[in-house]
Amino acid sequence: MSTVSDYVARIEGTCGAESDVIVVFRYEKKDEAIANIMKKASLKNTIAGIIFELTFEGLSFRLYTSGKAIFRGIKSKTELMDFLAKLLL
Amino acid sequence: MDIKAIRQDFPILNRKVNGNPLIYFDNAATTQKPLQVIDSEVGFYQKHNANVHRAVHTLSLEATDLYEKARETLAKFINAKTSSEVVFVRGTTEAINLAAYSWGLNNLGKGDEVLVSLMEHHSNIVPWEINSKLRGFTLKYANVHDDGTLNYEDFESKLTEQTKIVCLSQVSNVTGVINDVKRIAKAAHDQGALILVDGAQSVPHMPVDVQELDADFLAFSGHKMLGPTGIGVLYGKKEILEGMSPFEGGGEMIKEVSYNSGTGHCGVSWNELPWKFEAGTPNICGAIGLAVAVNYLSALGLDNVLTHEKDLTQYAMTQMAECKKVTVYGPKDSSKKCGIIPFGVKGLSSHDVALFCDNYGIMLRSGYHCAQPLHEMFKLESSARASFYLYNNKEEVDRFVEVLKEFDQL
Numbered sequence: 001m002s003t004v005s006d007y008v009a010r011i012e013g014t015c016g017a018e019s020d021v022i023v024v025f026r027y028e029k030k031d032e033a034i035a036n037i038m039k040k041a042s043l044k045n046t047i048a049g050i051i052f053e054l055t056f057e058g059l060s061f062r063l064y065t066s067g068k069a070i071f072r073g074i075k076s077k078t079e080l081m082d083f084l085a086k087l088l089l
Numbered sequence: 090m091d092i093k094a095i096r097q098d099f100p101i102l103n104r105k106v107n108g109n110p111l112i113y114f115d116n117a118a119t120t121q122k123p124l125q126v127i128d129s130e131v132g133f134y135q136k137h138n139a140n141v142h143r144a145v146h147t148l149s150l151e152a153t154d155l156y157e158k159a160r161e162t163l164a165k166f167i168n169a170k171t172s173s174e175v176v177f178v179r180g181t182t183e184a185i186n187l188a189a190y191s192w193g194l195n196n197l198g199k200g201d202e203v204l205v206s207l208m209e210h211h212s213n214i215v216p217w218e219i220n221s222k223l224r225g226f227t228l229k230y231a232n233v234h235d236d237g238t239l240n241y242e243d244f245e246s247k248l249t250e251q252t253k254i255v256c257l258s259q260v261s262n263v264t265g266v267i268n269d270v271k272r273i274a275k276a277a278h279d280q281g282a283l284i285l286v287d288g289a290q291s292v293p294h295m296p297v298d299v300q301e302l303d304a305d306f307l308a309f310s311g312h313k314m315l316g317p318t319g320i321g322v323l324y325g326k327k328e329i330l331e332g333m334s335p336f337e338g339g340g341e342m343i344k345e346v347s348y349n350s351g352t353g354h355c356g357v358s359w360n361e362l363p364w365k366f367e368a369g370t371p372n373i374c375g376a377i378g379l380a381v382a383v384n385y386l387s388a389l390g391l392d393n394v395l396t397h398e399k400d401l402t403q404y405a406m407t408q409m410a411e412c413k414k415v416t417v418y419g420p421k422d423s424s425k426k427c428g429i430i431p432f433g434v435k436g437l438s439s440h441d442v443a444l445f446c447d448n449y450g451i452m453l454r455s456g457y458h459c460a461q462p463l464h465e466m467f468k469l470e471s472s473a474r475a476s477f478y479l480y481n482n483k484e485e486v487d488r489f490v491e492v493l494k495e496f497d498q499l
Contacts, residue, residue, distance in 0.1 A: 014440050015456030016471025017464070022440065048495045050448045051441060062441060066107050066448045070440055 004084045007033040011080065014070075021080060023069045030067030037063055037087050056087060090393050092482050098123035098385075099480050109450030112485045117262050117290060117429050117476035118454050119312045122382075126315055129381040133374045141373055142341065142364070156373050159380035160363070166383045167307060168298040169324055173362040176323040176330070177376050181289040182212040184308030184323035185256070187336040187366060188285055189216035192254070192306075194334050199225040202251040204282075206231045206239055206268075207466055208261045211459040213287045217256065226253070233466060237264035237419040245276050252282040254305075259291035263460045263474070264419030265402070265429030267291070274303045283329070289313055293478075294398055294427050296391040299324055311375060316382035320375030323366070330362050339368035394479050398428030401477045401486060405430055408490040413497045418472060428477035431458075434496050439471040442496075446473075449492045 007029045014020040025033040041054035041061075052063040062070045074080045096102050099121050104111050113121060133155070139148035141156045157172070164172040178184045197203065203217050207230050221228045229252075231244035239257075248255065255277045259270050274284045285306040291297055292307070293314030299307050304324070311320040325333075335342050342365050344358040359365045386394065403423040409415050414435040420426055434442045439455035446453050454474045457464050464471065475489065 014471075015458075016439060017457075018438050018440070018470050020438065020440055022444075047445070047499055050445055062444075064444050064448060066444065068444055070438070070444070 002089055004081055004088060007036075007088050008084065011077070018072060021071045021074055023071065023080075023084065025067040025069075027067065033088055034063060034065070034067070036089075037069070040087055057083075059083065090389055090397055090479065092397070092480065095389070096480050096482075098125065100124060100127075102480060106450040106452070107448050112449075112451040112481075112488060114475040114477065114481065114485070114489065115452045115454050116478035116481075117265075117313070117458070117474065119318065120293065120315050120478050121480065122317070123315055123385055125385055126317065126378050126381050130317060130374055130378050133377055138374075140370055152373055155377045156371070159376040162380040162383050163322055163376075166387065167292065167322075167324055168300050170300065171327060174324055174327050174330065176325065176363040176366040177371050178321050178323050178366075179319050179372070180310035180312065180321035181210075181287060181308045184306075184321055185212055185285065185287065186216045187323050188306050188308070188325070189220045191333040191336045191366070192283075192329070193220045193224060193226075195332065197224045197226045197253055200251060201226040201253045202229055202249060203227070204229045204231060204244070204247055204252050204255040206244060206257055207233045207462050208237065208239065208263065208266065208460065209256070209258055209462075210262050210287065210289065211461070212289075213256050213258060213285075214462070227251075230462070233463065236421070237261065237266050237463070237467070238425060239266070239268050241269070241272065244273060248276055248280045248282065250280060252277070252280055254283045254285060256285040256287065258287040258289070259297070260294065260427050260429075261419075261460075261463070262290050262429070263431050263458050263463050263472070265290070265426035265476070266420060267295075267426060270304065271302050274305075278303065290427065290429070293386070294391070295395040305329055311379035311382065314379075314382055315385055316379035317372075317375045320372045320379045322379075327362065330366070333366075335359055335365050335368065337366075337368040341370070342366065342368040389479065395427070397479060398477050399423060401481055401483065402426065402428045402430060404483055405475065405477075405486045405490070408486065409493065412490065412493045414499065415493055415496065418467060418469070428481075430475045431472040432475070433469065433472055434493070436499065437496070439473040442473040445496075446489070446492055449488070451489055451492060 009026045010024040012022045041056040045053040137151045139152045141153040160172045164175045232240040277284045283305040286304045288307050288309040292309040307324040312318040347356045416433050418431045443453045443455035456471045
């Protein structure tokens with residue numbers, strides 16, 4: 001059975017007042033991760049086919065075709081992991 | 090400068106990122122390394138590797154010779170009077186911490202003042218904040234104008250008889266603004282204060298002469314000037330370094346450690362300069378690699394490097410002004426700055442911009458760039474930053490602007 005770690009290579013807090021969190025998907029699983037997320041989340045907007053602005057369970061986030069996602073307003077790592085589990089698995 | 094020929098020396102520039110040719114515009118964070126530096130690192134470990142000083146075997150003597158010659162190269166590069174004024178450290182951060190702790194130990198206390206500016210990198214703020222708590226001195230901040238240039242009047246008005254040292258970056262790592270540190274050095278010395286110059290963004294990009302500036306301390310990093318990571322320099326005037334206590338204790342920095350059975354303690358005497366400040370095995374290979382980088386830069390000529398970067402900056406800023414959603418922060422006059430352009434895109438965070446550009450193989454930095462006070466002053470949550478170096482060219486800028494113009498369609 002797959003886990004979040006199967007898809008996620010690294011989670012990094014960004015520098016800046018926005019306190020965004022960047023999730024970097026494993027290179028070999030990024031296409032699968034993107035496909036899973038696109039199936040579950042609603043597409044709000046797309047920027048040049050590179051940035052996808054999505055919402056899921058009331059939270060907006062951005063997904064990049066290079067295999068990264070930016071989440072804002074996540075309060076803890078546990079909350080993020082739960083959210084990722086729902087999106088990816 | 091023959092940029093096409095220079096680019097041949099940087100193998101990493103041939104790689105692709107996300108299917109696109111790499112465009113490396115994150116040079117203010119770290120620079121790429123030429124083959125000459127890479128070969129010197131490999132060559133050292135293949136032919137000369139041994140620990141330096143206090144050994145008599147051939148390899149150690151060779152390593153020591155290379156290490157100390159590297160120091161001489163660095164001393165000449167910044168026009169230090171003697172190589173004993175060049176202390177090898179991990180980088181600018183360690184250099185400033187060394188000065189703050191070791192010089193501060195004997196020279197800063199209650200009633201004293203230290204003056205920095207609001208445009209400083211955190212590494213020229215935090216060591217002083219920490220030390221002000223330890224030693225009870227007052228840390229004062231000089232203001233910056235709305236365009237990111239230093240408010241000299243405010244800086245000079247905050248210099249008092251209580252000011253013991255002023256600490257200022259020669260070039261801002263956010264805006265690329267060049268500060269007139271010679272003017273500030275004179276003002277500081279007139280008040281009897283010292284000056285520490287953060288040269289992390291200046292030494293790699295322009296000629297820096299410590300005697301001409303009359304700098305008491307100069308800190309810079311090797312990795313921002315084609316050299317390896319983990320090596321940098323603290324320059325200090327000999328008479329000032331001689332009066333300072335060591336930063337770290339251990340091997341190499343001592344002359345003698347002798348146990349006294351009467352007192353039950355060891356009596357310790359310090360080594361001579363600069364080894365007094367180099368406890369433990371130093372980054373030998375890094376220092377040698379840095380000297381190779383310095384020779385590479387010297388062969389090109391730092392005046393030429395600066396001219397190239399200024400041209401590129403002017404070229405980029407002119408084109409970026411045509412991008413409807415892009416706002417460039419800092420001075421619009423490129424003559425006031427080096428090759429660093431902070432900017433924002435309307436409706437997007439700096440991280441969105443950096444990730445968008447990454448998709449096209451363009452490496453930018455996003456965030457505070459370790460200069461939160463300056464961003465707060467600009468009322469910015471963060472910024473994206475493009476920073477150039479000697480191997481960047483106009484074709485790369487054209488591609489970068491082409492990508493930025495995609496934001497116009499939003």
